[in-house]
Amino acid sequence: MQYKGVLTKMQTEIADPIQYYLVFESDFIHMNQLLDKTLTISLEGYQCLACGLEKKIFRQGFCYDDFYKQPQVGDWVMRPELSKAHLGIEDRDLEYEKKVQLQPHIVYLANSSNVKVGVTRKSQVPTRWIDQGAHEAIEIVEVPNRYLAGITEVALKEHVADKTNWRKMLKNDIEDEKLIDYRERLKPFIPEEAKEYFIETNTETALHFPVLQYPTKVKSLNLEKTPHYTGVLKGIKGQYLIFEDDTVFNIRNNEGTVVALSIQ
Template structure:
């Protein structure tokens, strides 16, 4: 059986274990069902997620010209503290920016390779934690806009990490932490503007990933350079496919690539 389409991040369902789906234009692939199956992946071309042209992907699934034009790739996406929609100030598209920025946002702690702080829209919980490969997570504050979430994250970065070590996450080289203790410890460092939004009583969310065995030395697959790769799928974690030979493939970081998948 063969599928072909443009890569976008896998859709997920919060179950035990997490359920993964790869969505192409004409196919909906339940990736959990492919565990233990041998898969051949071939690079076919590019398709920018905005203009749909066969142009090399620059970042985040967009060609270079679209990346510097579309609101989905503006600086405030990565740096929420730069959000300005609450001030009625436009960066690229004020209507889009208001729609995304002026909604409830969560500042959270997630433990994937280590405890880290992050920001996401409330509607993206727990999807964001799944995408990061976190095995446990907890909300710290729930604020009404992205800007407040951003300045809270910035304030907490001095006391907790803000990045995931993807290799350790994939090796499952992690330890359980008491995130309630972490949350309470960080309360004093939340900015005054966000103190009233602190979540006083909640518990950790636990996440279980469909991984049969973890790689000891994960090797990242560059499918454009390799052109073709064949391997047996043994796990799904974060947005990664994990193969038996310890090759790993980050679906999200390869958005906009057109690939052919064949089940052998």
């Protein structure tokens, strides 16, 4: 079987294990069904996710021009504390920013390589945790806008990590933690504006990934350096494909890349 299309992050479905789908313009591939099969990934070109032109990707699936003008990659996306839509202040497109920022957001703890704090829209739970390769997660606060979530994250990351060690995550070098205990220890550090939104009673969410074999020494596939790669798919975790020879391929980091996918 052969497919061709522009890479975008895999769609996911909560199940045991997580179900993954790679979506091309005219194809919908259930990736779990490809475990233990030989895949060949070939670089065919690039296509900006915004303008649709055949332009080199700069970051996050966008060409250089669109990265600096599209609202979905404004600074407030990576730094929620910079959100200003609740004040009626525009960054790039106030209508878009209101739509995204002025909705319920979750500040959470997730454990993928270590316990970290993060922010996501409520509608993106548990998708965000799946994309990070977290095997357990729990909500801390649910606030009405992105700004409040952002200032809460800034306050809490003084006391807990806010980054994932992606290599440890992929090697499954993890330990289970009592996230409820972490949440209680962090409660006093929540900013005054967000204290009323603390979630008093909830439980951890456990996530299981479709992995038959974890890598022992992670090797990241760079299609610019290796435009044709063939390997046996052994697992999927986060947004990574894991192959038998310890090669891993980050789908999300390659958004906007046009590839040909051959399955044997």
